[in-house]
Amino acid sequence: MSAPRPAGRRLVLGLLAVLVVAVLAGGAVLLAGRAGDPEAVPEAEPGPVLLVPGYGGSTASLQPLADRLTAEGRDATVVAVPGDGTGDLLASAGALGEAVDAALQRSGAESVDVVGYSAGGLIARLWVADGGADVARRVLTLGSPHHGTTVADLARTLAPARCPIGCQQMTTDSELVIGLNAGDETPEGPDWVSIWTTQDATVTPPDSARLDGALNLPVQSVCADARPAHEELPADPLVLAMVVELLAAGGPAELGPDDCTRLGG
Template sequence: MLAGLSPARRRLVVTVLALAVVAVLVTGAALLLGRPSGAAGREPVSQDAPGPVLLVPGYGGSTAALQPLADRLTAEGRDATVVDVPGAGTGDLGAAADALGEAADAALERTGAESVDVVGYSAGGVTARLWVADGGAAVARRIVTLGSPHHGTTLADLAGRVAPEECPEACRQLTTASPLLAGLNAGDETPEGPAWISIWTAQDETVTPPESARLEGALELPVQSVCPGARVGHGDLPRHPLVQAMVLEELGAAPPAALGPDDCARLGG
């Protein structure tokens, strides 16, 4: 068939056939790998088996603030570790995300589990999101954020204006116009991999406005939507029995589920 074509047409036909063969080979390889060509190919993290829990401190890096929640988790049979973040929790949140990654690797090796659950308190929730975006999604089963300024806090804005010398790197990263938060919130705020839950309080005096803790795509659980009369400030979140019960509920073996006033008494509110 090719013999009857001019040299220029023969070259064109041969080139087209070669490209078609390459396309077939690429498609076939993708099918053998169990995913279409160009897809990320990440398998969803199994939600069936709860693994170790890593608790990430907020601005200031106080591990003591999260110890009551870690103790409650331990008492309920969970393996719980409070992550020690560098720079006293006031440095680059990216470095804190690296520390979380190291803690996750250590927990998986120590326990033999295939995934971890993460509870990020305040800025620790932003740290958890940075870690997920940098590869943590492959081993993160569930991410619970507690009163996290996902869209910044005007308190950081004020500090940056009035006393910039008292607003170190993490403070600047938590302003409402922060490039770091703008990058995290561009597109999908809750990338695939883990299940996302945001627990926050309408009475937050540190994350202002409190609605900054909303995370698009997450299961939203304002404390007052469960127990309308609950008085819970920002600093109360890790130690309040109701909030602790909510965290335990969402980190259990059952799928994350919405909670409401009918659950208030059961959860100790």
């Protein structure tokens, strides 16, 4: 075939330009569609609950909460995270995504609730940011270092060999923490709840657990004399009662001192 003449070349180039513009315009439409906020998941029909352990990955620490939720008629699963829970939190978010898919397929539900304990709260937020907002009805975190913890800062400085990637990602200046908190800390989609204790010596300062845009509930705002430590949060009777109430059908209710006795504090 002979090469196109000059006029023919101009026609071919013109057609190519039109094609490129059309492709780019189509891509822009797709990106615009993806950029929209997800629709809120219906509140009235709670689905399975996925419980995400903290640094170290001990699933046993969350078993009391799983048992309590099961006793209340909920479908509760503790998620096993890779790398003994000290590895890359992004990989753990992927494991949470797989567990969510399995729970939805098994139950036939349209949404899930996620409870993240300690680093598990960061894992839950990473999962939401990677598409989980479409199926998350509620995300509740327990003593999570949403703005990092100075304990991880200290570990990185004094014993770097004992501060693997999961530890490094929880430092107050980590790229992961800064990225999660850039802009909107609580993206549209799920309801967000953060529970923590002022007695926390692991997440320091304790109000690093405060999440902008969430229902923030220090345990002591409900029962002023409560003294659970960080490691006691997943099994503390008052905290268990708070979690059950906050994961019930309907929107999460503000809790306060008037609820202390009723919740067993």
